[in-house]
Amino acid sequence: MSSHEDLQGIDHPLAAYGWTPELEADFAPLAEAGLVPGRVARVDLGRCDVVIADASGAGVRTVRADTAPVLDPDPVNCPCTGDWAAVDLGAPGMAALAGLLPRTTAVVRNSAGAGSDGQALAVNVDAVLIASPLAAKLDLGRIERYLALAWESGAQPIVVLTKADVAGGEVDVDEVEAVAPGATVLVVSAVSGEGMDVLRACLPATTALIGPSGAGKSTLTNALAGAEVMAVGETRQRDEKGRHTTTTRELIPIPGGVLIDTPGLRGVGLYGGDGVERAFSDIEELAADCRFHDCAHDAEPGCAVKDAIEEGRIPARRLVSYQKLLRENERIAARSDARLAAERARQGKHQWKLMMAESGKPRP
Numbered sequence: 395m396s397s398h399e400d401l402q403g404i405d406h407p408l409a410a411y412g413w414t415p416e417l418e419a420d421f422a423p424l425a426e427a428g429l430v431p432g433r434v435a436r437v438d439l440g441r442c443d444v445v446i447a448d449a450s451g452a453g454v455r456t457v458r459a460d461t462a463p464v465l466d467p468d469p470v471n472c473p474c475t476g477d478w479a480a481v482d483l484g485a486p487g488m489a490a491l492a493g494l495l496p497r498t499t500a501v502v503r504n505s506a507g508a509g510s511d512g513q514a515l516a517v518n519v520d521a522v523l524i525a526s527p528l529a530a531k532l533d534l535g536r537i538e539r540y541l542a543l544a545w546e547s548g549a550q551p552i553v554v555l556t557k558a559d560v561a562g563g564e565v566d567v568d569e570v571e572a573v574a575p576g577a578t579v580l581v582v583s584a585v586s587g588e589g590m591d592v593l594r595a596c597l598p599a600t601t602a603l604i605g606p607s608g609a610g611k612s613t614l615t616n617a618l619a620g621a622e623v624m625a626v627g628e629t630r631q632r633d634e635k636g637r638h639t640t641t642t643r644e645l646i647p648i649p650g651g652v653l654i655d656t657p658g659l660r661g662v663g664l665y666g667g668d669g670v671e672r673a674f675s676d677i678e679e680l681a682a683d684c685r686f687h688d689c690a691h692d693a694e695p696g697c698a699v700k701d702a703i704e705e706g707r708i709p710a711r712r713l714v715s716y717q718k719l720l721r722e723n724e725r726i727a728a729r730s731d732a733r734l735a736a737e738r739a740r741q742g743k744h745q746w747k748l749m750m751a752e753s754g755k756p757r758p
């Protein structure tokens with residue numbers, strides 16, 4: 395993960411967007427093939443905006459590109475804001491994405507609905523800012539859920555308690571730090587400027603901003619960008635007929651890197667992985683001292699987690715929250731196993747058809 399300083403060392407207009415010498419080296423064969431590197435700034439149906447070096451090679455420009463060549467049956471693997479792409483500027487009709495570079499990190503949620511599809515919210519990010527407003531009563535359970543999602547992405551989570559100006563100086567940072575082991579907790583106000591310098595100093599090359607709608611994400615983005623780049627107070631976008639449109643996630647240049655502002659999410663379902671274990675590393679560590687290795691921390695004797703709760707070292711609420719998120723993750727894992735099995739079955743059929751075409755009759 396690159397710091398601002400590392401990036402300033404390379405002479406490429408996309409360096410301001412997080413392009414590194416390592417990426418440049420990986421890209422060399424694609425450049426040989428006449429493709430140019432670009433960073434996906436936003437994605438719409440079948441199209442995306444991608445930032446590439448301009449003709450002078452000193453600045454950048456944004457081009458519209460067709461995403462059809464890189465669409466994938468699994469929505470998680472479809473182009474997402476933050477992807478590094480190989481762009482074919484000479485494709486017939488309009489520029490097209492010819493490939494996506496392997497991702498370093500991905501913030502993925504279980505998309506709403508009954509299916510088991512995941513949805514990538516932001517990829518190739520170094521840090522995930524979890525915005526939580528001090529204007530309302532702190533929702534620790536929600537912060538824990540966002541932390542599990544952030545840890546699972548592979549990026550470093552940072553909890554940002556926003557709207558400090560309306561909190562009246564009564565912010566219990568300790569209480570939030572207790573639910574965020576391994577993460578930094580900051581208190582900021584985009585209105586008074588409190589904490590903004592500390593936040594700026596924490597930001598790596600690429601940062602994603604997540605949190606419920608109204609948390610002050612777009613206001614924070616504007617403050618960090620030093621310009622009104624995102625509409626404030628807009629929780630959902632509608633098209634001219636008043637229908638809700640695809641929610642947009644935008645890549646915004648800020649001094650020293652880029653920020654991905656996400657629209658307020660109704661819910662963030664977890665999408666498997668070990669993010670919950672990492673978000674609850676305090677409980678995981680205690681559990682290692684339980685007498686039974688498969689202790690459910692319920693009524694077993696010698697339970698180190700229950701002991702910690704009784705002694706007031708962790709709140710009972712936190713154990714309930716941990717177990718709830720673990721169960722949710724197990725459910726989605728079971729569903730995606732079923733989906734993978736179905737996919738494999740389909741692929742099997744497809745292979746069989748191909749073999750039949752070759753030999754004229756099905757193999758036994």
Ligand SMILES: Nc1nc2c(ncn2[C@@H]2O[C@H](COP(=O)(O)OP(=O)(O)O)[C@@H](O)[C@H]2O)c(=O)[nH]1
Pocket residue numbers: 556557558559560582583584585586605606607608609610611612613614625626627628629658
């Ligand atoms: N007092 C105060 N209000 C804020 C602050 N940041 C955002 N707001 C207000 O909170 C509302 C939601 O902000 P917005 O940035 O749109 O939140 P988003 O939905 O997370 O993008 C708007 O009315 C903002 O003016 C802040 O630091 N202090």
Ligand SMILES: [Mg+2]
Pocket residue numbers: 611612613624625626627628629656657658
């Ligand atoms: Mg917003």
Ligand SMILES: [Zn+2]
Pocket residue numbers: 681684685689690691692694696697698699700
């Ligand atoms: Zn136990």
